[in-house]
Amino acid sequence: MKNFTIISVYNNGQLLQDCLKSSVEAQQEVTTELKYIDNTENKFPNAKVAYESGLDNCLGKYIICSHQDIRLLNDDELKNIYQQLEKIEDFGIVGVAGVAGRDIISNIYHGEEPREVCNYHITQETPCETVDECFFIIKNETKYINIFRELSCDSWHMYAVEYSLRCRELGEKVYVIPANIYHVSPGNSYDESYYTQLKKIAKRYKRSFDRINCTMGFWHTGTFRLWNQIRKRRKKDIKNGTLKRR
Numbered sequence: 001m002k003n004f005t006i007i008s009v010y011n012n013g014q015l016l017q018d019c020l021k022s023s024v025e026a027q028q029e030v031t032t033e034l035k036y037i038d039n040t041e042n043k044f045p046n047a048k049v050a051y052e053s054g055l056d057n058c059l060g061k062y063i064i065c066s067h068q069d070i071r072l073l074n075d076d077e078l079k080n081i082y083q084q085l086e087k088i089e090d091f092g093i094v095g096v097a098g099v100a101g102r103d104i105i106s107n108i109y110h111g112e113e114p115r116e117v118c119n120y121h122i123t124q125e126t127p128c129e130t131v132d133e134c135f136f137i138i139k140n141e142t143k144y145i146n147i148f149r150e151l152s153c154d155s156w157h158m159y160a161v162e163y164s165l166r167c168r169e170l171g172e173k174v175y176v177i178p179a180n181i182y183h184v185s186p187g188n189s190y191d192e193s194y195y196t197q198l199k200k201i202a203k204r205y206k207r208s209f210d211r212i213n214c215t216m217g218f219w220h221t222g223t224f225r226l227w228n229q230i231r232k233r234r235k236k237d238i239k240n241g242t243l244k245r246r
Helices: 013-025 047-052 077-088 142-149 159-169 193-205 223-240
Strands: 002-010 032-038 060-066 070-072 093-095 097-100 103-106 135-139 174-176 181-183 211-214 217-220
Touching (some): 002 013, 002 047, 013 070, 047 159, 093 159, 097 174, 097 211, 193 217, 217 223
Parallel strands (some): 002 060
16 A cells, blocks of 8 residues: 555646656655646536545545645655654544634645745644645545545535534544645635535534634524625625636
8 A cells, every 4th residue: 555645636737747746756755646637618516526436446545635736845745744654553543634614734835935824833733623735645445435425515615624624523633743745835815616616514513613714714504694794795805806706
């Protein structure tokens, strides 16, 4: 068995090569299976379907789902991540960026001009509520693959957030780990489907959680309060130009 299976859905082959692919190929002292899912022609309707196409017959002990524009900054980064996972053992999902309460937790950098995601740095695995989609890890076991297959997510947003919520419902632990990673995207540009997905997830999980705290916002699950939050946020984001019109 290999240490990792890495799955990445890409729509820009050059960006994939410049970031994830080249930095993964430079990794030392780990064995990896690489599954790059071509979506340059938009054949996949959402992230769940795209990632599911790579989940069968994975050879890695752990499965990494990564954005195409992730760059591992050290040649031993996957080795470090593997050692941390082996130490934790008991987890449902692990990310490199996440949220606990109103604190965003991450050591990674992002943006075209690299800057820290947040000031909340960690030196070891840290429990959190949800993790970000940019780079996360699950175990290559039927139980955890089935959690992914059973998600209600049908957009390109919030699939790792929903996975985190489902893990917590099942008593599984959610963690952020320290990692030397650069995410080219600043992570603040999205379209209307984000809010559609948010409403859907809030409806599904409101009996278990009063709030959905994630790197894109801190949301109530109650319908009236959530819709009021969304109305205010949309107005602000349209003004700032961070909400794409489809």
